[in-house]
Amino acid sequence: MQIVKAPRDALLKPLATVSGIVERRHTLPILANLLMRKTGNEISFLATDIEIQITTHGNFAAGPEEVAITVAARKLLDILRALPESGEVSLSHTNKKLTLQSGKSRFQLATLEAADFPTVAQPETWAAQFSLTQKSLKHLLSMVYFSMAQQDIRYYLNGLLFVTEGQYVRAVATDGHRLAFCQATVQSDLPKQEVIIPRKTILELMRLLEENEEAVQISIASNQIKFNFSSIELISKLIEGKFPDYNRVIPQGHSKIFSLDRALLQSALQRVAILTSDKFKGVRWAIEAGTLKISSTNADQEEANEELEVEWSHEPLDIGFNVSYLLDVLANLKTQNVQLALSDPNTSVLLTLPENTDFKYVVMPMRI
DSSP states (O other): OEEEEEEHHHHHHHHHHHHTTOOSSOSSGGGGEEEEEEETTEEEEEEEOSSEEEEEEEEOOOOSOOEEEEEEHHHHHHHHHHSOTTOEEEEEEETTEEEEEETTEEEEEEEEEGGGOOOOOOOSSOSEEEEEEHHHHHHHHHTTGGGSOSSOSSGGGSEEEEEEEEEEEEEEEEOSSEEEEEEEEEEEEEEEEEEEEEHHHHHHHHHHOOSSOOEEEEEEOSSEEEEEETTEEEEEEOBOSOOOOHHHHSOOOOOEEEEEEHHHHHHHHHHHHTTSOSSOOEEEEEEETTEEEEEEEOTTOOEEEEEEEOOOOSOOEEEEEEHHHHHHHHHHOOOSEEEEEEOOTTSOEEEEETTEEEEEEEEOOOOO
């Protein structure tokens, strides 16, 4: 029974969209598969790892039969990628096998029953629903995602805090050593709600969102969040737990403030970072009238020194930082200048953008 006949790229795009979350090794073998469902001319592709579910669909000229099968996602994707770009591909299903044919190439893949495929049950009602453009949401996430913890025992840090309140949507991430905050405005008046979105979901969204003005419909429930955009639906479970109070972490009233050219600071830090050790990524800042001296040393007693001009009228200040935390944020910013606010060597530094209160980045100092 033929399922579809279409150009290779028309099938490759939806398959690549959903396959990102498929785990190669899973306790449930069927989760290495994707669910392909044909209804009339529409074919939907669905993948899940139980925590996240992505569905996309396309319209293809096809026969009237309804078909639902599951097939190994990675194998199907790898075969399509290896076929000639201009080729036409036909998929058909007989005797529990999916046959893929393109020109003189022919592949047969095992299938599993669609009825056995676990899908994420959605709530009947959503507590909050609103929309942002793809560009706005991608910007919001890109400004903070690098501060998420990776495998912290405090599981609630392995994700991103997503806050709605009034006309603001806020994203906050921290790994306990640094914190990033960014906010965007929306047209609607939203209820106060805080949810923690898992790290894997955020990285998947970053991959799928595009820099355009198309709307992303966002729906939030007590234990799930859903994103609808283009022809994609992404549903994710949420992390339960109490996220740290970010308002208490962001320093208030730091009086020692100066601005720096972002690219100059980034270049200087990249050079100094070369001589830091892999385990100890510390760099030292010595700030005095007109000068910021950045230095690093390592176990081989090698050292690097850089000097930048700054406007500084306070008493000299020595402070140490993990250089990776500074480079992470500078790589994600697109502005010409950054603003730094300090207090003393034992207090966090606040990095912001001049005349912009929508972004804040806090870095804890380190002893050097």
